[in-house]
Amino acid sequence: MKSKPKFAVLGAGHGGRAIAAYLAAIGHDVTLFNRTPENIQTIKQTGGIFLTFTADLEEHLFPTDMEVHKLGRRHEHLLFPETEKIVEEDLRYIFGKIKTISSDIEKVLKDRDIIMVAVPARGHRYMAEKCAPYLKDGQLVLLNPGRCFGALEFCEIVNDYYEGKKKPDVTIAEAQTLIYACRRTKPRNVRIFAVKNSVGLAAIPSKNASHAMGLLKDVYPQFTPKDSVLETSLGNLGGIFHVPTTILNATRIDMRHNFRYYAEGITKHAASIIEDVDKERMAIARAMDVEAISARRWLHQTYDSEGADLYEAIRNTYAYRKIESPKTINHRYIWEDVPTGLVPLSSLGKQLDVSTPMIDSFIHLATSAFKKDFNIDFFKIGRTMEKLGLAGMNIDEIKKFVKTGNRN
Amino acid sequence: MKSKPKFAVLGAGHGGRAIAAYLAAIGHDVTLFNRTPENIQTIKQTGGIFLTFTADLEEHLFPTDMEVHKLGRRHEHLLFPETEKIVEEDLRYIFGKIKTISSDIEKVLKDRDIIMVAVPARGHRYMAEKCAPYLKDGQLVLLNPGRCFGALEFCEIVNDYYEGKKKPDVTIAEAQTLIYACRRTKPRNVRIFAVKNSVGLAAIPSKNASHAMGLLKDVYPQFTPKDSVLETSLGNLGGIFHVPTTILNATRIDMRHNFRYYAEGITKHAASIIEDVDKERMAIARAMDVEAISARRWLHQTYDSEGADLYEAIRNTYAYRKIESPKTINHRYIWEDVPTGLVPLSSLGKQLDVSTPMIDSFIHLATSAFKKDFNIDFFKIGRTMEKLGLAGMNIDEIKKFVKTGNRN
Structure with a gap:
């Protein structure tokens, strides 16, 4: 080469x-x-x-x-x-x-x-x-x-x-x-x-x-x-940031209000909810003995943002200041981040006996919001352990599989 | 008298x-x-x-x-x-x-x-x-x-x-x-x-x-x-209407935007979510063999509102047109309706083996939103079957108890 x-x-x-x-x-x-x-x-x-x-x-x-x-x-x-x-x-x-x-x-x-x-x-x-x-x-x-x-x-x-x-x-x-x-x-x-x-x-x-x-x-x-x-x-934060922010702003987006997605869409209450979703992601990583940092620390590492909590860190992230809200919730923030962000976390959590009530809540809400227009179940169309060929594997087996890419 | x-x-x-x-x-x-x-x-x-x-x-x-x-x-x-x-x-x-x-x-x-x-x-x-x-x-x-x-x-x-x-x-x-x-x-x-x-x-x-x-x-x-x-x-709709509407508008409320709570706060996607919450309430009523009508039919019965679905029925409810959004989510729409509306439904559902993922989602979200300010768990402070003296009772026992008001 x-x-x-x-x-x-x-x-x-x-x-x-x-x-x-x-x-x-x-x-x-x-x-x-x-x-x-x-x-x-x-x-x-x-x-x-x-x-x-x-x-x-x-x-x-x-x-x-x-x-x-x-x-x-x-x-x-x-x-x-x-x-x-x-x-x-x-x-x-x-x-x-x-x-x-x-x-x-x-x-x-x-x-x-x-x-x-x-x-x-x-x-x-x-x-x-x-x-x-x-x-x-x-x-x-x-x-x-x-x-x-x-x-x-x-x-x-x-x-x-x-x-x-x-x-x-x-x-x-x-x-x-x-x-x-x-x-x-x-x-x-x-x-x-x-x-x-x-x-x-x-x-x-x-x-x-x-x-x-x-x-x-x-x-x-x-x-x-x-x-x-x-x-x-397990370090990807798309589903963690996008799904709660979009769902918690669903009516504003539906009403076509323009707002800055992160800067105005993530209030203290929303940040509190996002932090709880993020804790479930970290609990799964811990159960797998995989290194994972919190969303707050990720913002620091990625964008040099400081903040005592996630709310402050988001407000101090320059990269987010100009990003506008989507014009519809029929958007990749749901279509991408629910099935390929939250569903695999929920599915892996279940396999590991790590409960994910906050993650599951947002999968349910997204499914319900899209019901009339699409009638899909994100739990079913998402990346589950079954679809990834990880169903029934224990932690060591999963680790070996992702290391080699081969089952045997 | x-x-x-x-x-x-x-x-x-x-x-x-x-x-x-x-x-x-x-x-x-x-x-x-x-x-x-x-x-x-x-x-x-x-x-x-x-x-x-x-x-x-x-x-x-x-x-x-x-x-x-x-x-x-x-x-x-x-x-x-x-x-x-x-x-x-x-x-x-x-x-x-x-x-x-x-x-x-x-x-x-x-x-x-x-x-x-x-x-x-x-x-x-x-x-x-x-x-x-x-x-x-x-x-x-x-x-x-x-x-x-x-x-x-x-x-x-x-x-x-x-x-x-x-x-x-x-x-x-x-x-x-x-x-x-x-x-x-x-x-x-x-x-x-x-x-x-x-x-x-x-x-x-x-x-x-x-x-x-x-x-x-x-x-x-x-x-x-x-x-x-x-x-x-089981016919009360406070928790069904108020909790999803408040949570799905939490960021607007936090940002102190004034909007008409029902008329502008319940968009098609929000109504779809409310309908799914309401279906769980009805499933519980059915399991108890208690008569219950949907939120949409309730609006018709109560306010003569017509509508092919809940969204339309809400838009056609004259009583809701002027009602303004609350100024904070620290409001009875959460404080009242989560513990005395959604929690008893969730708790009864569990006792009857009727799953309530949508109801539970909103209890989780409300708990999470209030975490920083109050650190309470609505599942714990709400009206559970235990607190109502109904824990462990089967359907017939519950019915007898509410009929007489006496345990024996």
């Missing part, structure tokens, strides 16, 4: 755009896949993605000196062609030129060293099924992030595909969280609000985490190796 | 004021008790309570022809002395002169035929303990309303007090809901927004319901007899 790995980025949502634009902007060979062709049409016409950020982020974003453009009126037609929006004074941009932009997975995966899967976790199954036939020896697949047990689900699907055939020697890894706080802004743009200080990374098989780190160290020095995907999975 | 019964009203909040003012205004001898003397000082100085309502309610409120005053500028000093408020055009008022207004329970109960207990259900225990020594043969105690198992709790306290002594022959009864939708407005005023069409009433012992009906028929023809307090208790 050459010194500069070639990347495929799967998914052109918030995270996928940010990763693709960043990697391309710093000079990597990047291809971009999106399931729905319409969503990448403008990027395809432009030949890449504009990445915007405020000046203070420049140093965090780019490890080496790069020419970063100060956004001025003359560039507005590129960045904001659709609006008359007043551009913020300290906004900067950089352009990431993408080699191949396509909905043809074979084309996108051709000749790649690293496959960055940056889709809501509900899409991991789809991506695994799409990728499986084209995987090659030595490749790294990194889920950004895995939510709870994403890498395990991906692994199971690949194993199933190669059942009876020779499986390529692939490292499947997951990040504990997305490296950026970011939002797609315009059809060809993405904005990064914050870069996380430190993001856990674990691989299946476990020992390959160092291989993954070696490949990524130049582009993402923030990744830090973890013993196993149990640590990254 | 004379043809015109004498009333004591216990509690000078929304309901107590409305009941006392109405009964006094139609010519009854009424006394009024309130635990905190400061809260009745202005009423005491005035010698009674002003009751306001819109003209269209006149007919519903007063069974017989009465002189009702059209509120004009010249009366404003009596009704709204504290404000420059613009008086609604069609507002009417009537004045109820109260004989005794006191925090001395003995004085208030002296010579009374009917004791109307109109306090949040969390106060039933206190009122029972206060009243027990002064109860007399032939008296009727009516809880307005009993929430879940209020009459039973009252009965247990009275039984305990007279343990080993001769117990007076008292009928303890409960209403399924408060007869009015009403709010205290100014220090000496109360406003009635709606009068319910029909309100279930049941007594302990059960057979005394007809005695109670006889005493009340001239003043409250809306009361309809029910077989037992199981029907009124």
Whole structure:
């Protein structure tokens, strides 16, 4: 493998755009896949993605000196062609030129060293099924992030595909969280609000985490190796933050009130509830003898936020200040975070005899809220121990399985 | 007993004021008790309570022809002395002169035929303990309303007090809901927004319901007899409406946004959740073989509201249109309705093997929200089967107990 790995980025949502634009902007060979062709049409016409950020982020974003453009009126037609929006004074941009932009997975995966899967976790199954036939020896697949047990689900699907055939020697890894706080802004743009200080990374098989780190160290020095995907999975906070915040603000969202999701949506009472949900996640980690830090400490580690309790820590998290409320609760904060965040925790808790009344409450509430429109049961469609192939295993058996990726 | 019964009203909040003012205004001898003397000082100085309502309610409120005053500028000093408020055009008022207004329970109960207990259900225990020594043969105690198992709790306290002594022959009864939708407005005023069409009433012992009906028929023809307090208790909807609505609007309430509690606080998703909570209440009633109607049908029966589902029925309930959101979640919608509404349902459900995940979810969320400020567990402080003396009883034993009020 050459010194500069070639990347495929799967998914052109918030995270996928940010990763693709960043990697391309710093000079990597990047291809971009999106399931729905319409969503990448403008990027395809432009030949890449504009990445915007405020000046203070420049140093965090780019490890080496790069020419970063100060956004001025003359560039507005590129960045904001659709609006008359007043551009913020300290906004900067950089352009990431993408080699191949396509909905043809074979084309996108051709000749790649690293496959960055940056889709809501509900899409991991789809991506695994799409990728499986084209995987090659030595490749790294990194889920950004895995939510709870994403890498395990991906692994199971690949194993199933190669059942009876020779499986390529692939490292499947997951990040504990997305490296950026970011939002797609315009059809060809993405904005990064914050870069996380430190993001856990674990691989299946476990020992390959160092291989993954070696490949990524130049582009993402923030990744830090973890013993196993149990640590990254049980350390994911998507379900912990998003589900309670969305449900406790469901009527405001339904009424189309605009509010800042974290800054105004998480009041003292809401933070108290989130802390109790988080305690159940930590109890499960403790039962598994897996290292896990509280949501409050996670904010400190990730964003340098200080706070005596979770409420204060959230209020002191700069990355959250500008993030707006969703326009509907029919949103990935429920669709992604209930089935791939809370349900696996609840299911694992049950298997370990760790009770999860708060987690279960939010699964029930989300199921009930979606009843009229979708009539689905999140407990059933979510990542349960059964679906992950972990049902009936004891702690040692689970640990051995995630370490090797093999049952025997 | 004379043809015109004498009333004591216990509690000078929304309901107590409305009941006392109405009964006094139609010519009854009424006394009024309130635990905190400061809260009745202005009423005491005035010698009674002003009751306001819109003209269209006149007919519903007063069974017989009465002189009702059209509120004009010249009366404003009596009704709204504290404000420059613009008086609604069609507002009417009537004045109820109260004989005794006191925090001395003995004085208030002296010579009374009917004791109307109109306090949040969390106060039933206190009122029972206060009243027990002064109860007399032939008296009727009516809880307005009993929430879940209020009459039973009252009965247990009275039984305990007279343990080993001769117990007076008292009928303890409960209403399924408060007869009015009403709010205290100014220090000496109360406003009635709606009068319910029909309100279930049941007594302990059960057979005394007809005695109670006889005493009340001239003043409250809306009361309809029910077989037992199981029907009124399992038919109470306070916990079903108030707890989900308050929790699902907790952040709006915390942020001090003013909104109409039912009209803007119950969106389609919230109504879907409330319907699922309500289904668990009905499943418990079915398991007990007790008649219970859905919240949607209850709105129809009570307020003539039409609607294909609960959401529509709530939107079509005129009584709810003007009701404002509370200013804090530290409110009786949680303090009353969780421990005396949801907890007894959860506890009875457990005893009957009827699962109540939605009800339990809201008990957990309320407990968690109040953790930092109060550190109480609603499951523990609520009306459990243990506290009601029903633990370990089967359905037949419970039915016999509520019928007779005696264990043997």
